[in-house]
Amino acid sequence: MSETSQGPVGVDQRQATADQPAAAQPSAAQLSAAQRNAVAELLRVSPVADELGRRFTAAGHELHLVGGSVRDALLGRLGDDLDFCTDAQPDQTLAVLKGWAEAIWETGREFGTIGAMRGGLRLEITTFRAEAYDGVSRNPVVRYGTSLADDLVRRDFTINAMAVSLPGHVFTDPHGGLGDLAARVIRTPGTPQQSFGDDPLRMLRAARFVAKLRFTPDPAVVAAMTELAPSLDRITPERIRDEFTKLMVGADPIAALRLLVDTGLADRFLPELPGLKLAIDEHAQHKDVYEHTLTVVSNAIRLEGGGEPDFTLRLAALLHDIGKPATKAVGSDGRVSFHHHEVVGARLTRQRMKALRYPKDVTADVTRLVELHLRFYGYGRGEWTDSAVRRYVTDGGPLLDRLHKLTRSDCTTRNRRKAAALAADYDALEERIARIAAEEDLARVRPDLDGNAIMELLGLPPGPLVGQAWRHLKELRLERGPLTRDEAEDELRAWARAQGL
Structure with a gap:
C-alpha cells in the first residue's frame, strides 16, 4: 500500500493500489x-x-x-x-x-x-x-x-x-x-472465509448492506457466503432477527433477498422463502411464486410513497403466499390451485416469526395481514353487501390501510386489462368504504347496547352470557348497520328468549 497523500480538500486519502480489484x-x-x-x-x-x-x-x-x-x-x-x-x-x-x-x-x-x-x-x-x-x-x-x-x-x-x-x-x-x-x-x-468463519452474522450483514446501500458483493464474498451458510446456525435467533429486520427496511431489499436465497442463507432461518420456488403460480404469469412474491414486495415498497419504511407491510408482502407449497393442487383441467393458502400461510407466518423471536404485536399484525390478503377477491363479482364491507373494515381494524396496500401490491398480472379491472374494483371498494364510513364510524363498530345496558335489560350479573349477548348485537350491527335503541332492545330480548333466559 502506498503512502498517504494530502487530498485537495483537507482529508488525507490513501490511494488505490495496483493489487486492488x-x-x-x-x-x-x-x-x-x-x-x-x-x-x-x-x-x-x-x-x-x-x-x-x-x-x-x-x-x-x-x-x-x-x-x-x-x-x-x-x-x-x-x-x-x-x-x-x-x-x-x-x-x-x-x-x-x-x-x-x-x-x-x-x-x-x-x-x-x-x-x-x-x-x-x-x-x-x-x-x-x-x-x-x-x-x-x-x-x-x-x-x-x-x-x-x-x-x-x-x-x-x-x-x-x-x-x-x-x-x-x-x-x-x-x-x-x-x-x-x-x-x-x-x-x-x-479473506471472506476467515471473516465469516469468525462471525457468521457478517454474512447477513453483507446482505443488509446490499439492501441499505445498493452495493454489490464481490464474487469471493458470495462464494464464501454460499460455502459457510450452515455456520449461520451458530447465531442466536435474536441476532438474525435484528439483521433481517434492518435488511427488510433497506432501500432495496429485493436484491438482498435474492442474495440470501442464492447463497443458501435463507434456508437456515427463512426456508419458506426459497420454498416458494416449488410452487408454480396459478396464473402462469411468473416462473414461480417466488418471483411473484418479490414483485409484491417491490410493489408494497412503491406504495409506501417514499415515507418511512413499513416493516410490517413489507414482511406481510414477503410471507403472504408461503402457504402455497403446502396447499398446491392440480385439477382435472390441469390448472393449479392453492385453496385456503392464506389460512395455512397465516399459521406458518406465526410459527416463523415466533422462531425468530419477533414481538407478539408485530407477529399478530403480520399474521393478520397474511390471513386477510385474499378477502378482497370476491368483491369484483358484485356479491358484497354493505354488511360484507363493514366486516372487511372491522376485520382489518387498524391494519386496514396496510391491507389496502398489500391487496393492491398482490396484483402482479401482466394482462393489462385484468390489472386495470382489479384496480378499478379496489378503487370502487375504497370509495364504498368511504361512503359507509361517512354514515357510520366504521373504525369503531360496536353493538348498539353496551355491557351495562345488556345486564340492566336482562337482569344478568357480569359473566359469559353478557359477552355472548354483546357479540350477538355486534353481529347484527355489522349485518344491518346502526339500530335504534328500541330496535336493539327488541333484538336483545328476542335473543334472550331463544337462549331460554
Whole structure:
C-alpha cells in the first residue's frame, strides 16, 4: 500500500493500489466527491469530535473516527451517532470524558466501549481491538490491540475499515475501502472465509448492506457466503432477527433477498422463502411464486410513497403466499390451485416469526395481514353487501390501510386489462368504504347496547352470557348497520328468549 497523500480538500486519502480489484478502482471524480462529502460532514461534527480528539491527545492517546461513521461521512449521510477507536483503555477513556461529557454510560465496558453524550451527539469510544474467535459461537474473546492497523483489519468489510484521526483529520484506509465505496462493492479486509468463519452474522450483514446501500458483493464474498451458510446456525435467533429486520427496511431489499436465497442463507432461518420456488403460480404469469412474491414486495415498497419504511407491510408482502407449497393442487383441467393458502400461510407466518423471536404485536399484525390478503377477491363479482364491507373494515381494524396496500401490491398480472379491472374494483371498494364510513364510524363498530345496558335489560350479573349477548348485537350491527335503541332492545330480548333466559 502506498503512502498517504494530502487530498485537495483537507482529508488525507490513501490511494488505490495496483493489487486492488479493477472493479474497485475509483475515478478521480468519485474520490473528489467522497472527499467533499466527508469534509462537509466532519465540519458539522468537528466542534465536538475535534475537541474530544484534543483531550485524548493531551492525555497521550490516539483517537480516530472509525467504521460506519467514516463510511457514512464519505457518503454524505453521517448521523448523530459517532464511533471512535483509541489506544486508551476504558479507565483511561473515562478519565478523559469525566468533566466534559454531558452523560457517560459503561454498558459496553466488557467489550472495551465507553459511551458518552455531548452537544446532541452520541459518542461510543472503543479501545483498539484484536479479538480472536473460538469457532463455536460468534462471541469474540476480547483482546485489546496495540495499533489502529490491528483494529481495522478485524472489521467486517473494507468500507467499514477506514479511519479519520482527530483532531488532525488524517485519513487511513489500509484495505482499499474508499475504492470499494466508490465502486459500490462489498469486500472483506482479509479473506471472506476467515471473516465469516469468525462471525457468521457478517454474512447477513453483507446482505443488509446490499439492501441499505445498493452495493454489490464481490464474487469471493458470495462464494464464501454460499460455502459457510450452515455456520449461520451458530447465531442466536435474536441476532438474525435484528439483521433481517434492518435488511427488510433497506432501500432495496429485493436484491438482498435474492442474495440470501442464492447463497443458501435463507434456508437456515427463512426456508419458506426459497420454498416458494416449488410452487408454480396459478396464473402462469411468473416462473414461480417466488418471483411473484418479490414483485409484491417491490410493489408494497412503491406504495409506501417514499415515507418511512413499513416493516410490517413489507414482511406481510414477503410471507403472504408461503402457504402455497403446502396447499398446491392440480385439477382435472390441469390448472393449479392453492385453496385456503392464506389460512395455512397465516399459521406458518406465526410459527416463523415466533422462531425468530419477533414481538407478539408485530407477529399478530403480520399474521393478520397474511390471513386477510385474499378477502378482497370476491368483491369484483358484485356479491358484497354493505354488511360484507363493514366486516372487511372491522376485520382489518387498524391494519386496514396496510391491507389496502398489500391487496393492491398482490396484483402482479401482466394482462393489462385484468390489472386495470382489479384496480378499478379496489378503487370502487375504497370509495364504498368511504361512503359507509361517512354514515357510520366504521373504525369503531360496536353493538348498539353496551355491557351495562345488556345486564340492566336482562337482569344478568357480569359473566359469559353478557359477552355472548354483546357479540350477538355486534353481529347484527355489522349485518344491518346502526339500530335504534328500541330496535336493539327488541333484538336483545328476542335473543334472550331463544337462549331460554
